[in-house]
Amino acid sequence: MSYLDNIRTFVRVYELGSMSAAGRDLRISPAVTSARISQLEDHLSVRLFQRTTRSLTPTAQGKAFYGGACSVLDAVDYAEAQVMDLTENPKGLLHVAAPLGVGRRLIAPNVPAFTVAYPQIDVRLRLTDRNVDMTAEGLDLAFHLGQPADSNLRIRKIADVERVLVAAPAYIAQRGHPVDGPALVRDKHDCLNLRFPGAAEFQWRLMTDDGPQRFRVSGRLESDDGDVLTDWALAGQGVAMKPRFEVEDHLTSGVLVVVAEATPPVPVQMACLYTHRRHQDPKTRLFMDFIIDRISAAVRRAESAS
Numbered sequence: 001m002s003y004l005d006n007i008r009t010f011v012r013v014y015e016l017g018s019m020s021a022a023g024r025d026l027r028i029s030p031a032v033t034s035a036r037i038s039q040l041e042d043h044l045s046v047r048l049f050q051r052t053t054r055s056l057t058p059t060a061q062g063k064a065f066y067g068g069a070c071s072v073l074d075a076v077d078y079a080e081a082q083v084m085d086l087t088e089n090p091k092g093l094l095h096v097a098a099p100l101g102v103g104r105r106l107i108a109p110n111v112p113a114f115t116v117a118y119p120q121i122d123v124r125l126r127l128t129d130r131n132v133d134m135t136a137e138g139l140d141l142a143f144h145l146g147q148p149a150d151s152n153l154r155i156r157k158i159a160d161v162e163r164v165l166v167a168a169p170a171y172i173a174q175r176g177h178p179v180d181g182p183a184l185v186r187d188k189h190d191c192l193n194l195r196f197p198g199a200a201e202f203q204w205r206l207m208t209d210d211g212p213q214r215f216r217v218s219g220r221l222e223s224d225d226g227d228v229l230t231d232w233a234l235a236g237q238g239v240a241m242k243p244r245f246e247v248e249d250h251l252t253s254g255v256l257v258v259v260a261e262a263t264p265p266v267p268v269q270m271a272c273l274y275t276h277r278r279h280q281d282p283k284t285r286l287f288m289d290f291i292i293d294r295i296s297a298a299v300r301r302a303e304s305a306s
Contacts, residue, residue, distance in 0.1 A: 091120030103127035163265035170236035180262035190238030191217035
């Protein structure tokens, strides 16, 4: 095992707080993870972690070593990126995250074409509607809807995405067609909410004649999966707020219709987030350029169909 591998393993154990989690992230066994940490500790003649059966805590020496270890990895990654930038065959592993709807409809369908164009780049795509911690989860880049919570990230804006409020004809037949945000609240419409631990928005932000306003809506159903909300809306369970590109086919077929047209949702920013540490990496830039071109075209097509 190389000294550099040991350092990379130490950094992931430190960031994830677990030998097993770091092993899973690095695709190595717990035994190999432990062995690499032990080798590094033997080399440095210090204890980097205090271990018990239930916890793993960095020692003072471990905390001091982490900053320098990250600098070493940054320097190595930068040097490798400079070399790969001069070649026609960039290679390596990319960790990418995206919201479920964006990932399933816009990113995943384009990944095979990317890997054909760049066969030496491997892609690990993680789909989740929760906010991700890019450092802790070892991500190279993350696609995001809304304003990112971490101001230290670099942001490449893709588009302002149109959103719509939708419901099934069966729901409208039973509960009526709400014409605006006040009607949603006044008539106590069943609104389908996307919520998860740490979610910032618990109200719907709609555009009124007086500008954007927040409406405290209510409903019996909520989920941390945006596609589940679409399924519930299709089943006549309530009103959902969705990016238009996610439901355009349903609107075209008539199984969903737009409601509260007088106060449409405020558009949401779609962006690609990445850390300062990754911005020089050519494979990261290549993936962003490749996918963003295709995302932008798909969003424009959906919105022009409205």
